[in-house]
Amino acid sequence: MKKLTGQDRSITSRWRPATQAVRGGTARSNYGETSEALFLTSGYAYDCAGDAAARFAGDQQGMTYSRLQNPTVEMLEQRIALLEGAEACRTMASGMAAMTAALLCQLSQGDHIVAGRAAFGSCRWLTDTLLPRFGITATIIDARDNDAWRAAILPNTKLFFFETPANPTLDVVDLEAVCRIAKDAGILTVVDNAFATPLLQRPMDYGADVVAYSATKMMDGQGRVLAGAVCGTADFIENTLLSFTRNTGPTLSAFNAWVVLKGLETLDLRIRRQSENALKVAQFLEKRVPRLLYPGLASHPQHDLAMKQMSAGGTILSLYLDGGRAQAHALLDALELVDISNNIGDSRSLMTHPASTTHSGLSEAVRAEMGVEEGMLRLNIGLEDPEDVIEDFDRALKAVGL
Numbered sequence: 001m002k003k004l005t006g007q008d009r010s011i012t013s014r015w016r017p018a019t020q021a022v023r024g025g026t027a028r029s030n031y032g033e034t035s036e037a038l039f040l041t042s043g044y045a046y047d048c049a050g051d052a053a054a055r056f057a058g059d060q061q062g063m064t065y066s067r068l069q070n071p072t073v074e075m076l077e078q079r080i081a082l083l084e085g086a087e088a089c090r091t092m093a094s095g096m097a098a099m100t101a102a103l104l105c106q107l108s109q110g111d112h113i114v115a116g117r118a119a120f121g122s123c124r125w126l127t128d129t130l131l132p133r134f135g136i137t138a139t140i141i142d143a144r145d146n147d148a149w150r151a152a153i154l155p156n157t158k159l160f161f162f163e164t165p166a167n168p169t170l171d172v173v174d175l176e177a178v179c180r181i182a183k184d185a186g187i188l189t190v191v192d193n194a195f196a197t198p199l200l201q202r203p204m205d206y207g208a209d210v211v212a213y214s215a216t217k218m219m220d221g222q223g224r225v226l227a228g229a230v231c232g233t234a235d236f237i238e239n240t241l242l243s244f245t246r247n248t249g250p251t252l253s254a255f256n257a258w259v260v261l262k263g264l265e266t267l268d269l270r271i272r273r274q275s276e277n278a279l280k281v282a283q284f285l286e287k288r289v290p291r292l293l294y295p296g297l298a299s300h301p302q303h304d305l306a307m308k309q310m311s312a313g314g315t316i317l318s319l320y321l322d323g324g325r326a327q328a329h330a331l332l333d334a335l336e337l338v339d340i341s342n343n344i345g346d347s348r349s350l351m352t353h354p355a356s357t358t359h360s361g362l363s364e365a366v367r368a369e370m371g372v373e374e375g376m377l378r379l380n381i382g383l384e385d386p387e388d389v390i391e392d393f394d395r396a397l398k399a400v401g402l
């Protein structure tokens with residue numbers, strides 16, 4: 001059989017990202033299949049009892065149980081690690097399983113963290129509600145303000161946690177500056193990179209220690225499965241994360257890993273085309289709505305920073321209407337092509353009203369502090385012809401008096 005190079009890091013690390021996304025991590029069975037095999041198995045059999053003992057002792061290579069290892073899942077982990085430029089990656093059952101594991105595996109009672117105020121609703125629930133129950137305190141800051149990071153550091157600060165661009169306000173965090181502040185203080189940074197993916201932004205190139213994903217979003221990219229991933233050094237993954245995840249069990253199913261492997265094959269194509277489409281729709285909408293935020297537009301207050309650390313603006317934009325929830329809901333209801341849906345990263349254009357959906361679990365005060373206003377809408381731009389999306393908005397905006 002022709003030599004398969006997907007597992008040889010000395011070769012795959014030289015490949016460009018689009019090649020890594022198609023071939024990185026691929027391991028073939030003895031059938032020589034071209035597409036990655038789906039191993040739906042919970043257990044593994046051993047040739048003799050001594051082999052089983054040796055594998056459990058770590059003296060023999062091989063798999064023991066699919067909560068711990070699975071060949072399809074390992075292919076995905078190697079591919080994501082490669083794209084991220086990370087030494088290692090472990091996948092999880094969802095993005096929130098990844099965020100929870102990335103935080104809880106390294107925090108203990110008495111620790112303190114600093115986190116960005118604009119964040120995915122469930123990430124705010126982790127920092128505001130779950131961690132304090134275990135004696136871990138959090139200071140929530142405006143993550144755009146580098147001085148606020150420095151000022152929030154306490155003697156027991158263990159880590160910085162933030163998203164960039166953030167959900168749903170599209171706040172951009174200065175990766176290089178914030179990771180430098182953390183490093184100087186001996187603090188670890190955990191970055192949620194779901195919006196940009198490693199194809200548009202690699203936080204580790206700017207000094208981030210741990211990068212975590214909802215792979216449900218752009219990595220699957222076709223609205224099919226939930227998945228998550230945590231990337232870091234081999235030492236962090238093996239000695240800090242693994243004992244937590246192996247024993248608590250937020251394992252990604254082999255089937256979902258296989259779907260995400262297929263998704264990654266087209267990630268480079270999709271995210272670039274969707275970013276181009278998003279820019280066109282943003283340019284149209286900017287002239288029709290009172291306020292619009294898209295990192296790829298010069299009107300975004302942090303456009304220069306976004307373009308320094310991202311190679312395109314991404315698929316998400318946020319718009320703000322003056323007529324509050326009523327007008328926002330009316331616009332959603334008037335759309336024909338764009339679906340009302342709170343998912344993002346999909347190949348379909350989807351729009352949601354965060355205050356009454358994704359961020360409805362947060363108090364009004366927290367929403368106000370984050371910038372999630374009643375008239376705000378979050379829009380994911382898909383792979384449709386952007387002219388059709390623009391026509392849909394043109395008609396729907398007229399219907400709500402805009």
Ligand SMILES: *Cc1c(COP(=O)(O)O)cnc(C)c1O
Pocket residue numbers: 094095096097099120123163167192194195213214215216217226227228344
């Ligand atoms: C969706 C999302 C999550 C959670 O991911 P799930 O796969 O839905 O669990 C976390 N962070 C960000 C920024 C997200 O967009």
